[in-house]
Amino acid sequence: MSLPNDDNMSPHAQLSSHFFGDLLDSVIADVASECHRIARLGLDRNLDEEEEELRLSAQARAMVADSSNSGETTSKYVVDIFGQTHPPVATEIFDCMNCGRSIVAGRFAPHLEKCMGKGRKARLKVTRSSTAAQNRYSRGSPSSTYSYSNSTSMNRLSNGAPGVAGEEYSNGSFEEL
Amino acid sequence: MSTRNPSYTNPKSCKHLADYKLRHRLNGFNSLQEHLKTTPAGKSSVSQSQTKIPRCGFCDGYRERLYLCLICSSVSCSSHTLLHSQSENGHDIAVDVERSELYCVLCCDQVYDPDFDRTVMLKHIMDLPPNRSGVADEEGAVRRSSKRRRLVSGLEFDSKKSKQMVSMRDRRAKSCYPWGLRGLNNLGSTCFMNSVLQALLHAPPFRNYFLSDQHNHEVCRKRSSDRLCLPCDIDVIFSAVFSGDRLPYSPAQFLYSWWQHSTNLASYEQQDAHEFFISVLDGIHEKEGKARSPSIDNGDCQCIAHRVFSGLLRSDVTCMCCGFTSTTYDPCIDISVNLDTPNCSPTGLANKSVKPNENTGISTLVGCLDLFTKPEKLGSDQKFFCENCQERQDSVKQMSIKRLPSVLCLHIKRFEHSPARKMSRKIDRYLQFPFGLDMNPYLSSSVVRNRFGNRIFAFEGDDLDTSAEYEIFAVVTHSGMLDSGHYVTYLRLTNQWYKCDDAWITEVDEGVVRASQCYMLFYVQKTLYYKANEDLSCQPISSRRDPFVPIAGCC
Numbered sequence: 001m002s003l004p005n006d007d008n009m010s011p012h013a014q015l016s017s018h019f020f021g022d023l024l025d026s027v028i029a030d031v032a033s034e035c036h037r038i039a040r041l042g043l044d045r046n047l048d049e050e051e052e053e054l055r056l057s058a059q060a061r062a063m064v065a066d067s068s069n070s071g072e073t074t075s076k077y078v079v080d081i082f083g084q085t086h087p088p089v090a091t092e093i094f095d096c097m098n099c100g101r102s103i104v105a106g107r108f109a110p111h112l113e114k115c116m117g118k119g120r121k122a123r124l125k126v127t128r129s130s131t132a133a134q135n136r137y138s139r140g141s142p143s144s145t146y147s148y149s150n151s152t153s154m155n156r157l158s159n160g161a162p163g164v165a166g167e168e169y170s171n172g173s174f175e176e177l
Numbered sequence: 178m179s180t181r182n183p184s185y186t187n188p189k190s191c192k193h194l195a196d197y198k199l200r201h202r203l204n205g206f207n208s209l210q211e212h213l214k215t216t217p218a219g220k221s222s223v224s225q226s227q228t229k230i231p232r233c234g235f236c237d238g239y240r241e242r243l244y245l246c247l248i249c250s251s252v253s254c255s256s257h258t259l260l261h262s263q264s265e266n267g268h269d270i271a272v273d274v275e276r277s278e279l280y281c282v283l284c285c286d287q288v289y290d291p292d293f294d295r296t297v298m299l300k301h302i303m304d305l306p307p308n309r310s311g312v313a314d315e316e317g318a319v320r321r322s323s324k325r326r327r328l329v330s331g332l333e334f335d336s337k338k339s340k341q342m343v344s345m346r347d348r349r350a351k352s353c354y355p356w357g358l359r360g361l362n363n364l365g366s367t368c369f370m371n372s373v374l375q376a377l378l379h380a381p382p383f384r385n386y387f388l389s390d391q392h393n394h395e396v397c398r399k400r401s402s403d404r405l406c407l408p409c410d411i412d413v414i415f416s417a418v419f420s421g422d423r424l425p426y427s428p429a430q431f432l433y434s435w436w437q438h439s440t441n442l443a444s445y446e447q448q449d450a451h452e453f454f455i456s457v458l459d460g461i462h463e464k465e466g467k468a469r470s471p472s473i474d475n476g477d478c479q480c481i482a483h484r485v486f487s488g489l490l491r492s493d494v495t496c497m498c499c500g501f502t503s504t505t506y507d508p509c510i511d512i513s514v515n516l517d518t519p520n521c522s523p524t525g526l527a528n529k530s531v532k533p534n535e536n537t538g539i540s541t542l543v544g545c546l547d548l549f550t551k552p553e554k555l556g557s558d559q560k561f562f563c564e565n566c567q568e569r570q571d572s573v574k575q576m577s578i579k580r581l582p583s584v585l586c587l588h589i590k591r592f593e594h595s596p597a598r599k600m601s602r603k604i605d606r607y608l609q610f611p612f613g614l615d616m617n618p619y620l621s622s623s624v625v626r627n628r629f630g631n632r633i634f635a636f637e638g639d640d641l642d643t644s645a646e647y648e649i650f651a652v653v654t655h656s657g658m659l660d661s662g663h664y665v666t667y668l669r670l671t672n673q674w675y676k677c678d679d680a681w682i683t684e685v686d687e688g689v690v691r692a693s694q695c696y697m698l699f700y701v702q703k704t705l706y707y708k709a710n711e712d713l714s715c716q717p718i719s720s721r722r723d724p725f726v727p728i729a730g731c732c
Contacts, residue, residue: 086425
């Protein structure tokens, strides 16, 4: 902070500059005094740990940035800790608690939503969910943003009355899009 | 006094201060007391006269830092204090006039003394408008702490019981991984649910409750005609996940009941993990809260959701005119914090080459919590009606945590709503979070103490202890965009991190977790964390690989 030279200033400006300087000094002393107290009373005892955590975090980020090319996108094809691989869309089949039909696990939520026939956006959601499910392979890419305004209206046209429980599924699989 | 403040390292007073106190006892402090003035914001200063500006007795200056001699009340500026003590033998201790801090002239250092701080605080309390000053000791504080002790011992009991359960299941075990690791099938965009369930399944006190059969779904179904019971559905998931089965589990029944439960919610379409978390705990409370009458001495709910997750927030609104403080308490089951704006100073960026490990410019959880408990000036449009002044005044609001839960859920507000553009967007910024978190600085007692200049003084409910220290055990991360993202949970079990990505459970390095984009953070009290690890570890780490599991590529 460099204050302008006193010589070229009007007395008025000089005065305010002095006041400003005094106030600034006082504020600095306030902060210094406060910090001194905190340090002496040991209220900052976490400082070292916090710095260590920050260092570890920076290190981790650098490491992850380096190896990011080998990437998360393939995570669906990895082997889990038990040595198992799983299909991208869960294939377990069970009966819907609501209508009793056989449903494949990976499609259960959109089915149930329709099946229960409730909710303002039930129809939207079904489209969205199945879109998301189909796009699982390309997860993380922006292409998975759904454009449901179109498909919703298509749905309405093709499916007829909304909220009818599960009529369009004969064998538990969906052919919506 | 200071023995009641375990968070302090007891300040060691210098020889000169000790000498002074020996000779003059508290006389100097006491005569100074009536000249102490405190601003409504809590800062103290010494003011001997209403009209006269204090000046240095040697140079008549008033612009330097001024000190008042505790023995003769003469004022000297920082350049002349030493001169004063040389001319007047033994006049070594002075008070910083503007800050009312003790100063030892011979040591040239600010010094701290519990009795002096007490003098300052007592004067402050006398000056404040009566009652609800924010510092007065409450009966409630005492009652609460006794209640917490009981709660903790209750949890210990749970944990003992569940330890037996775990060791019983141990013998049937084929796996040498920590108990309860099982993938959850994605039922069609239900990763928001899976991610939160994984965290709940491994929240130690919550897990202990269900594993020790305190809500058994079979017993509950027999007893109650009400078929809709969320705790029962959670109990079913616990049984499934802790059964030792390794095939991913489909929480379909749970989804079905939860949707039936939440039909009365305005928005049926829940995709947000945090909303889901709140709604599940509400569902549990609804069922369990009825069964258990609230404890008699305070109205706290005894249901498992609240016993584990519920804390108490305190909000102080202080009048900037008279210092009157109005305090309100609100229960919470999680703490939502705003992302702090990193202090990206241009110089910090320019100096990158100088400091390669430059950490400014990174948002940190500690920064978010600082922001959460920072005093906030209320705008002129929301002036607060001061009961003491009997009119609307400028005021400052400050949040703090009155009581911490045993499991602390922190939610990072990553979804920003812009009312102007009627749009929501996700803030995709990295947030650094520590594995070990000390919540002491955010407790009401610390926050209030800090407001009054960190004086050594026993503030209301000053029960700082190790229970404010937390260890992380689960991180729910969100990647992608607002609508089409993906939730993944990282679980920390027996000090190893596991990534729970729907059906896939994999081991990950802690660096992956540190670098992840956190959305919800789950911390558990340190003591419970270590206890839980003892319970979980079933085999020495050296033999953790199961020989019967085919390794990829070898078959």
